[in-house]
Amino acid sequence: DTEVTQTPKHLVMGMTNKKSLKCEQHMGHRAMYWYKQKAKKPPELMFVYSYEKLSINESVPSRFSPECPNSSLLNLHLHALQPEDSALYLCASSQGGSYTEAFFGQGTRLTVV
Amino acid sequence: SQQGEEDPQALSIQEGENATMNCSYKTSINNLQWYRQNSGRGLVHLILIRSNEREKHSGRLRVTLDTSKKSSSLLITASRAADTASYFCATSGGGADGLTFGKGTHLIIQP
Numbered sequence: 001d002t003e004v005t006q007t008p009k010h011l012v013m014g015m016t017n018k019k020s021l022k023c024e025q026h027m028g029h030r031a032m033y034w035y036k037q038k039a040k041k042p043p044e045l046m047f048v049y050s051y052e053k054l055s056i057n058e059s060v061p062s063r064f065s066p067e068c069p070n071s072s073l074l075n076l077h078l079h080a081l082q083p084e085d086s087a088l089y090l091c092a093s094s095q096g097g098s099y100t101e102a103f104f105g106q107g108t109r110l111t112v113v
Numbered sequence: 114s115q116q117g118e119e120d121p122q123a124l125s126i127q128e129g130e131n132a133t134m135n136c137s138y139k140t141s142i143n144n145l146q147w148y149r150q151n152s153g154r155g156l157v158h159l160i161l162i163r164s165n166e167r168e169k170h171s172g173r174l175r176v177t178l179d180t181s182k183k184s185s186s187l188l189i190t191a192s193r194a195a196d197t198a199s200y201f202c203a204t205s206g207g208g209a210d211g212l213t214f215g216k217g218t219h220l221i222i223q224p
Contacts, residue, residue, distance in 0.1 A: 004155075031209035042201055042214035043156070050209040088153060096209035099144050101158040109153075 002027060006091050006105035014113055015081060021108045023074040023091030029103070031096035032074040034066060037088040037107070049074060050096060081112045119202060119215040127223050132189045134218040136202030137182075143207030145178055147187050150199045150217075159187075159200075192222045 004025045013019050023032065031050050035043035048056035049068040057066075063085075065077040074091055088109050092102040120135040138145070144163050148156040162169045162178045162185070169176045175188040185202055199219045203212035 033211055037153075039153070042217050043212075045211040045213070048209055048211045055209060056211060090155065092156075094209065098207040099161060099163055101146060101161055102156075102212060103158070104148075104155040106155040107153075 002103060004091055004093055004103050004105035006089075006108050008108060009106065010109050010111075012111045012113060013078065013081065015083070017081075018077070018079045020078065021076040021089055021091075021110075023076075023105055024072055025093040025103070026072055027093060027103065028071075029093035029095055030071070031094045032068065033092040033094075033102065034074070034076055035090040035092065037090060039087075043090055047076075078110075081110075083112050086111045119200075119218050121218060122216065123219045123221070125221040125223060126192060128192055128194055130192055132192050132196070132220055132222075134187045134200055134202075134220070136185045136187070136215045138185075138202070138204050138213075138215070139183065140204070141206075142180070142204045144205050145176075145185050146203045146205065146212065147174075147176060147185075148201045148203060148214075150201065151197075156201065189220075192220075194222050194224050196220060197222045 007022045034046040037043040046060045047066045052068045063080050067075040088107045090107045091105040094100045094102045146161045147159040150156045160171045162176050173190045178185045199217045201217045202215040
């Protein structure tokens with residue numbers, strides 16, 4: 001199984017809502033990532049978890065809160081988002097070694113209204 | 114933050130022709146990777162080249178890396194309509210550092 005599964009595929013939320021994005025992989029990968037991608041732009045790294053611990057936070061606003069409940073799951077909790085946070089949110093995983101590829105999920109397309 | 118530029122930003126060619134995309138980056142790297150993205154969904158890994166390698170092949174793909182110029186190129190030979198997608202280079206410092214992507218090239222293959 002070389003899949004990274006993200007749910008939901010689409011999400012529309014109001015600025016006062018709280019929602020969560022979920023990501024799951026069963027490849028035994030030790031590293032998991034969240035990326036944000038705006039239209040016609042490249043993905044930008046948000047967070048990295050290594051061995052279930054947050055290792056990189058790319059100065060992401062606190063309205064985005066990541067969580068890694070176990071080695072297979074990664075969540076992104078959303079609260080009080082702004083319309084400019086509308087984007088495609090991509091989850092990825094990798095072995096985390098020196099020369100390893102990343103496997104990406106299909107993403108959650110988030111619209112904040 | 115983005116590493117640098119990809120060139121060209123858009124490329125339209127006829128089916129069967131070769132497509133070449135270039136990527137430049139700014140910092141020292143452990144490896145450079147190329148990914149394809151269809152219609153704004155998930156990215157698919159195409160090929161990885163290590164910093165001590167100069168050229169690598171995989172099927173119809175050929176990647177070169179020039180660390181002295183901090184640049185890489187991706188050549189797709191004998192293009193097909195299914196190759197229509199956005200192509201991104203991505204650099205990594207190794208380990209679980211995450212990827213830093215270039216701006217991407219949108220490739221359109223005309224049937």
